[in-house]
Amino acid sequence: MKEIVRNLTRRKLRSFLTISGIVIGIVALTTMGALANNFNALLDGGAKYYASYVPVADANSNGVTTSGVLSVDKADEIAAVPGVARVFPSIGVDAKPGSLQVVSLGLPDRIVSYDPAENQYSALKTSFASGGDVTGSGQIVLGSNFAAEFKKKVGDTITLPVKPADATADFAQHAYTVTGILKPTLTAPDTAAYVTLSDAQQLFKESLPVALQVNFDASHYVAGFDVYGTPGTNLDQLADRINSQVSGVKAQKPSKIIQALVAGGALFTEITTAAALLALIIGGLAVINTMIMAVSERVREIGLKKAVGATTSAVMREFMLESSFIGLVGGVAGFGLGFAVTTLINATLPASQGSIFLVTPGLAVLCIGFALGLGTVAGIIPALRASRLDPVTALRAN
Numbered sequence: 001m002k003e004i005v006r007n008l009t010r011r012k013l014r015s016f017l018t019i020s021g022i023v024i025g026i027v028a029l030t031t032m033g034a035l036a037n038n039f040n041a042l043l044d045g046g047a048k049y050y051a052s053y054v055p056v057a058d059a060n061s062n063g064v065t066t067s068g069v070l071s072v073d074k075a076d077e078i079a080a081v082p083g084v085a086r087v088f089p090s091i092g093v094d095a096k097p098g099s100l101q102v103v104s105l106g107l108p109d110r111i112v113s114y115d116p117a118e119n120q121y122s123a124l125k126t127s128f129a130s131g132g133d134v135t136g137s138g139q140i141v142l143g144s145n146f147a148a149e150f151k152k153k154v155g156d157t158i159t160l161p162v163k164p165a166d167a168t169a170d171f172a173q174h175a176y177t178v179t180g181i182l183k184p185t186l187t188a189p190d191t192a193a194y195v196t197l198s199d200a201q202q203l204f205k206e207s208l209p210v211a212l213q214v215n216f217d218a219s220h221y222v223a224g225f226d227v228y229g230t231p232g233t234n235l236d237q238l239a240d241r242i243n244s245q246v247s248g249v250k251a252q253k254p255s256k257i258i259q260a261l262v263a264g265g266a267l268f269t270e271i272t273t274a275a276a277l278l279a280l281i282i283g284g285l286a287v288i289n290t291m292i293m294a295v296s297e298r299v300r301e302i303g304l305k306k307a308v309g310a311t312t313s314a315v316m317r318e319f320m321l322e323s324s325f326i327g328l329v330g331g332v333a334g335f336g337l338g339f340a341v342t343t344l345i346n347a348t349l350p351a352s353q354g355s356i357f358l359v360t361p362g363l364a365v366l367c368i369g370f371a372l373g374l375g376t377v378a379g380i381i382p383a384l385r386a387s388r389l390d391p392v393t394a395l396r397a398n
Helices: 002-050 074-079 116-120 144-150 197-206 235-245 254-297 299-307 312-348 361-378 380-387 391-396
Strands: 054-058 084-090 092-094 110-113 128-131 139-142 157-160 174-182 192-195 224-229 249-251
Touching (some): 002 254, 002 361, 054 235, 074 084, 084 110, 092 197, 110 197, 174 197, 192 197, 235 249, 254 312, 254 380, 312 361, 312 380, 361 380
Antiparallel strands (some): 054 249, 084 224, 092 110, 139 192, 157 174
């Protein structure tokens, strides 16, 4: 080890610049990898959630430009479909209506209806960091990010929805008592606030234009239903049965939703990884150049070692260890710097945003291992060149 360090410190600036190239590449890999990890964690939570139920909406709803409403009586029709275990009405509104949405990898704040019984059916389980479920009107449960954003704890009062700057005089707000704060899930529940169905229906009515509110009885309508199947039921087939047996509704196949989530995650990971690998390739070329220069400068030294008995494999091992050491130092330093950068950025983000980087032990192993492997591979050509030098020719070199 001492000899490796001594050899690298012969040309301090060159060694520093070479290691810096690896560091830059590993910082890029760490930050991009952490970004992809967080994005995929969000998608994984969504996939787990959607894998356990069939979302049912109005037949004319596309989820983007039109949402539509359904009569609460549709729940009985859906419940009568073979294979249905439980039907939960669903309705929600924006917690910050009219607010400008910044570019974010997170989800917008929402106020949604909540039935504690649904948690036992859902594959994505939520649990409380403090407090407990809502038990009546005027109460609310907050997701972890939602609570942090509004700086609320159990027992506090929160007024929602947030009044936009351009709100009209008839904009309605309600005060809710916080009964519980959920533990982080890294997905949708973190940015949600949960109220009773009747409270959510009232909020939905108040989100409509005033002209439509007059004759609208919110207690008769919901935005959709979350339908859970009996054990062993194929949810895609259940969605088909609902569509064929219940008029005016559109049941989505969970597999289609999950496929879209998985495809989005894979594409994002490929893009971020490609950007990081490009930086690493440049760093690898710098290692190759440094080691070739080292061989050229130490020709006589190599010749002397071989003349006194050093084997070809010993010479090759020496240069391979040097290049591997460069990769290891660059990897450790790069990951450490990348971890510091991602931690700092996460700490400076607003609470509503949550974290956008997720550094895992697996990512640490990947980054440091990749740097070590890159340094090792980059040293193969220079090491071969050094090991094949003829000792007589090498000793005559200037």
